[in-house]
Amino acid sequence: MARGGEDRNQRKGTWQPYAMLAPGMLWLLLFFLVPMLILLRYALSEPTDRFSGKYELTFRFANFTDAIGDFGSQFLRSFAYAGIATVLCIVLGYPLAYFIATKGGRYKNLLLGLVVVPFFTSYLVRTIAWTTIMGDNGPLLAISDGLSLTGLLDALKITTNGGMLQTQTAVIGGLTYNFLPFMVLPIYVSLEKIDLRLLDAAKDLYSTPRRAFWKVIFPLSLPGVFAGTLLTFIPASGDFVNAQFLGGPNQQMIGNVIQNQFFKLNDFATAAALSFVLMFIITVAVLVYARLFGTDELSV
């Protein structure tokens, strides 16, 4: 992007850029790359015996297939929850971003601020607040009671036996809520870049507003949707906070499993293998998604 123009202003570096990069790169090397390699080592290791907590590198690739075999349902659930939450984030976030970008006027910054402000409080406190909102005596169920919707919500699997906590609704709802700004902001940025006179051009060519939106605006905003999807889907599929606080035993996601393997079962090899399988699936999903919907413009 604008490579040529940037190059012209840049200077030719000899040793200076490397000196400036050194501390940061060293940190990443030491505390990202090396730990990843050690994680890989554990993923290919076996415990020497049941209780010592020592592992031996035996190149046991079956750790990976075991991980998928034993926790396939949690993997499926994680990606299903993350996928649904991502779609919900687009459905909720796109119109909001569109409203701010096109109708915000001089209140644009204020409205953007309102999107970000809720996330100035602690992630966990926010998530726990949802247990109050969705709780058995909370406002959501009171409203559905008042409207006599309880039966309908049960039938739609939104509630289970009239309750909302410890259901998939709660976990997906929590994920959607917690990652919504990561969808709104990139979509807003890409909408903001669009020349709105394109809409007038479309109108002059007798396009209806709806058609102008779908044919002109939406395709141009896809880089934002793409970036937002990555920023939502990747952390959501590895999240264990929402499942831990809002879900029950039947809503465990793969993040919860990895954490349990470390801290409850002390099984470092399985936890490491699970981590790599999770990363592998995410990478494949992102590459496929990029091939299908992606654009060259990733850096929003």
Added chain:
Amino acid sequence: MSVVPARVRTRRPTGSIVLAVYAVGVLVYLFLPIITIVAFSFNDPTSKFNLEWKGFTLDNWADPFAKGQLLDAMLYSLWIALWASVVATIIGGFVALALSRYRFRGGAFVNLFLVLPLTTPEVVLGASLLNFFVFADTPFLERGFRTILISHILFCVSFVSMTVKARVRGFDWTLEDAAMDLGAPPLRVFYKVTFPLIIPGILAAALLSFALSIDDYIITTMVSPVGGEPTFPLYIAGAFQREISPQINVLATMVLLVSVTLMAAGPVIGLLRRPKAATAP
């Protein structure tokens, strides 16, 4: 001919109203938990769990630091966030400067290396760091303050580099040459030209790091000693099992107020300073 535009014009307002109502609805949704948190800071719970509304009281606000451990956890988090954001901003800022200021071999590789930690799920980052610290098995890397700080700096560095890089993108570095041609010594060039241009990006990056660090739970819980001194998020997670006091809501509300004030103050300070500072492109 005129039929189509007429139809367009009559349809437009309803669409706009629907969009506005929808957008306001989503904003209300975003604020539901915030309203709950603030409201429940005035709750008078009968049990140890401040999760159901019982009655209005000001007691919690009169004694916000009644829970000593809660305050300790908050201070511990602030301390870690301070160090993490300072170190990450310095080393990440230099990475961003090097990338945007110079042409050199390996720039693309550095960019890729920077993005990788951001595209790795937190639980995997946490797992790798935990395995690393366990594997290293030295007193220096025993799980505690140092391991938490190392991990926080790690996930902040990439964010800092990206933020600063985005802010200085397209900046004409030959301005520095111009200043030097006019006889400015290097320090003065930095102070008068470079620094005013990069400072907004640096500040934004530092604030972002601070916010990320103080709120991190997933990685922190994996690199902390079991039963050790808790950060604020770790304290909250533990409290969820034992006792959710209204003081948690009071502190959360205070943090919210401080953040909103800072955010509102930013543009105001910017407005006051504008005549003096060099205007960025």
